[in-house]
Amino acid sequence: MSDSKPVAPLSVKDLFNSNTQYVVPIYQRNYAWGASEIEQLIQDIYDASGNGESRNIQDKYYLGSLVVYKRELKGNNQQTVYETIDGQQRHTTLSILLAYLKNLKTLDDGELNELQVNLCFDSRPKSTRALEDIYLNDANSKKEEPSIHAAYDIIERFFKIKGLNKAFEAQAFCNYLLNQVTILRVIVPQGTDLNHYFEIMNNRGEQLEKHEVLKAKFMATLESGEETNAFSAIWDACSDMKRYAQMGFKSEDRRAVFGNDWRTIPSSFNAIQSKLGHQKEVQRAMTLRKIIENKSSHSNNDDEEREKEQRFGSIIDFSNFLLHVLKLIVAGDSVSLDDKKLLDAFISKEGRLKVDAKEFAFELLKFRILFDSYIIKPDMSAEERKWSLQKLTSRGNDSSLSPDYPSSFSSEQNPSVNEKIRMILAMFHVSHPSHVYKRWLNHSLAILRQLAKDNSKLHVNGNEYLNALEKLSNDFLDDISKEDGQLNEEVFHRGTGVQNFVFNLLDYRLWREFTAGKSFDGKGLDNIEIKKHFDGFQFSQSRTSVEHYFPQTDPSGADKMGEDVHRFGNLCLISQSSNSRLSNYYPDGKKSFYQENHRAESLKQAIMLSYDEWGPEEQGRRNIERHEKVMIDVLRNRK
Incomplete structure (x- = not known):
């Protein structure tokens, strides 16, 4: 494909051609996509590939546009270099998605190996290094550039929850992504005032929707x-x-x-x-x-x-x-x-x-x-x-x-x-x-609609509405956890593959029962460590990352719990930023952080923080097992 065309539809495979380099200039903001935007992009591709509600495969899926400016380079440079004006967030996310797929051991990686990181950042070498690291499945730059590594974790979790980490599903998704997903690259003319153009792109007039x-x-x-x-x-x-x-x-x-x-x-x-x-x-x-x-x-x-x-x-x-x-x-x-x-x-x-x-x-x-x-x-x-x-x-x-x-x-x-x-x-x-x-x-x-039927003021009875919402939450949990009419507890022991809904539903039920004066693990609101986290508790959209309270690996790289580290008793839901910062801390270090800086991010986490011992041995192990049983019993209770 010629690089000279001012407007060209590129497959993802074409976009990541090794002969082309894309540079994010200094006037662009940092990579800022979170779970909502990343998951939506992958979900849209997932649906287009025939795995969504309609089960219809789209011949081509158009991802949007990438507006670029061709840089004039001195010397004998074999690469064509483009400066990204609009589309950085989408392009960066695609780079991270390809890195994840490349690191899956179950894929036939022939086409993937032909691709390479071709995105870099003029003023943020840490971001460039982070992209290179995740392509090599290396977490060295995680602390200095957490947003890119957090995006990688979000993608990994999406694949686990969807079951796309299995060989056949992942291969089909990858093939569709590389060959059928298309992005429209638009090259602006030489001599364009890029700062002015960027301002226009980000202050567009009202468009027809x-x-x-x-x-x-x-x-x-x-x-x-x-x-x-x-x-x-x-x-x-x-x-x-x-x-x-x-x-x-x-x-x-x-x-x-x-x-x-x-x-x-x-x-x-x-x-x-x-x-x-x-x-x-x-x-x-x-x-x-x-x-x-x-x-x-x-x-x-x-x-x-x-x-x-x-x-x-x-x-x-x-x-x-x-x-x-x-x-x-x-x-x-x-x-x-x-x-x-x-x-x-x-x-x-x-x-x-x-x-x-x-x-x-x-x-x-x-x-x-x-x-x-x-x-x-x-x-x-x-x-x-x-x-x-x-x-x-x-x-x-x-x-x-x-x-x-x-x-x-x-x-x-x-x-x-x-x-x-x-x-x-x-x-x-x-x-x-x-x-x-x-x-x-x-x-x-x-x-x-049903509760307000034949009611000119659309009045709804609160107790009836609450009961119906409680039933709906039970139905959603059944969709996740029931097989052949029985609760399959294994779905709660999948580490980062456990769905956010499970943790949020548990927190809602803990909040509801704490409000009514009940206690769990023998810990109620008379416990000051529980109460201070309970007071003012709100559900936050930033809580999208599953934390292993006892870490998967400690700072030395040791794995002290094996597969048991993924058990539900050792898991809670926190923000991406907290997880990036605390992922390798031992429980004592995490407890000190939350005590010194802010409240716990979930009620399940607040209960976990109230334990003196937590880990793979003796009383620490017994506490994890006890906590896990009580939390799963809360989820079992449909009232």
């Missing part, structure tokens, strides 16, 4: 200006996932549609349309350009109210939410939750919409209000990000209403139900942080 194309397609099917006006008002109000849907309507429309309390939803699309009938008509068949220009035509622009809205984030984006609603109203397993397939999910091969525009808009609004009221949101105003479970209502008198955000279940007889629901939802979310493939969210929305 797939959900805006879908909106135009829906609106073209409507028959009158009143219908398109109502549809556009609902769509625009729902499209900003970082504010409550009612706040997307102008003040007068909000009261007309939702009543003085902002909680009553009309019975149909036509009922909403009639309440918006006083507004100026919108052109029926809007062009895409007009849709972009008028995106905020229905929005509330009250500065005071918008300031209050900014405190909330969202666990999902609008394109993903549209797919959840579609999957729920058509009740079909054929609807993928992958937003890259958004248009295919809604539009048939013949170009027709699969759902009626008015019906979908009404269901979209209902599910958004259920989502806003009864699914957690990140509270961006907190110093340490916490999870919010609050509904929107109004306060004030008829002439002056302002937003109020009480707890979603503040009126329940059991005052702790809101906190329990908040925690179990957070547990589900941090176990599956990516925006796509949130099965738990789809199930939760289905539960909410």
